[in-house]
Amino acid sequence: MVQPFDERRTSARGREEDGPPAAARAGPGSVRAVTGRPALRTDRLRGRAVTRDPAQQHRAASPLELLFDLTFVVAVSRAAAALHHEIATDHIAEGIVGFGTVFFAIWWAWMNFTWFASAHDSDDVAHRLLTFVQMAGVLMLAAGVTRAVEDQDFLVVTFGYTLMRLALVAAWLRVARDQPAGRARALRYAVGVGVLQLLWFGRLVLPEKLAIAGFLVLAVCEMSVPLWAERAADRPIFHPVHIEERYGLFTIIVLGESILSATVGFQTVLDDTGLSAELLAVGLGGLVLAFAAWWLYFDHPGHLTPSPDVAFRWGYAHVVIFAALAATGAGVHVATEAVAGRGDARVAALAVAIPLAGFVLGLVLVMAITGTPLFDERVWPKLAGAVAMLAIGLTVPVGLAVVGCAAVVVVLTVSMVLSVPEPVAAGAADEAAAVSGSA
Secondary structure (H helix, E strand, O other): OOOOOOOEEEEOOHHHEEOOHHHHOOOOEEEEEOOOOOOEEHHHOOOOOOOOOOOOOOOOHHEEEEEEHHHHHHHHHHHHHHHHHHHHHOHHHHHHHHHHHHHHHHHHHHHHHOOOOHHHHHOOOHHHHHHHHHHEEEEEHHHOOOHHHOOOOOHHHHHHHHHHHHHHHHHHHHHHHHHHHHHHHHHHHHHHHHHHHHHHHHHHOHHHHHHHHHHHHHHHHHHHHHHHHHHOOOOOOOOOHHHEEEEEEEHHHHHHHHHHHHHHHHHHHHHHOOOOHHHHHHHHHHHHHHHHHHHHHHOOOOOOOOOOOOOHHHHHHHHHHHHHHHHHHHHHHHHHHHHHOOOOOOHHHHHHHHHHHHHHHHHHHHHOOOOOOOOOEEEEEEEHHHHHHHHHHHHOOOOHHHHHHHHHHHHHHHHHHOOOOOOOOHHHHHHHHHHHOOO
């Protein structure tokens, strides 16, 4: 049985604020002064895992979750920078494979923490410290990204990933200890995640020709663990509105990285060769791309609070959107350098067009999962837009390619604005539901 977690009665450290006076609550782990001076409460250090109420009103991302996300800004930025380097040095296949593997680790670690926190964020000392360990693991992973993508050396990345995952195992074991009703589910997560970490280290000793196959097998196993573990629960425990907000925040993170990557490329070329019309077109086109992509994501019908029957598929499909947006930043960076005569202009044009087409197709995938028909007026323009961007990348000079792709995304955005009702904010929807229920 899920125990409600009432934020109005709980402090930032996870303890109840009302109830008996402090003197009556003080236990053997407390030191208090009769004079009324502040007491030392060592029992605060112990804490306990909780199971949050999935129907809790006004649930929003916590400050700790936002701090946690900052480490992923670093990791995504390093992955995009490594992809840019590989494309610029004409190691395209190696760059795509390396980027795909490290981005999976980044995305999967973020996703697992997000869904865990949606159901079990106790905000006590232990939860905060375990989150800190996961943050350290993210930064260790980020430190190994360049070596992994450029040299296929995944040792540091694997250590960082394992550090994150073992901290999550500890968090699941806390849930198994403190929440008997959900013990079977929590133990499935702990066992599944723990065993896979051993296998990831085993992958490091595989022959190079089996490395990709080993990655694909382990990635499928990783994504199967939640599907297996959640079968032990009698109902979904995650908070759907909270999950929607967290995915929106991660979308903004990868969009921010895309803008940063494009800006770095623009600034480098500007310092070296000065401003030109083509460079200006690429710079403005990159900014329009990011803004239109933001608009398109947050207004499209697939960006809805996920229902329990499609929640995991909805969450998994977002990896296409996230990876494509991160790769777009690398592509615009390559395009700015191609304007200055560095690198192949056709490769640079495709480095922008292909990830943007992937982003649009990712939106279509999410919309299909949430029940939007393929021939819906909000879907088929995206399919046509993806084809148009690929054609632009194959035929148009790099500066015009960036502008042309930006124009396609703008047209798709306008089409979405004209065909979709004004989105209702999550808070307003909660208020409306509350009013309806009370009536």
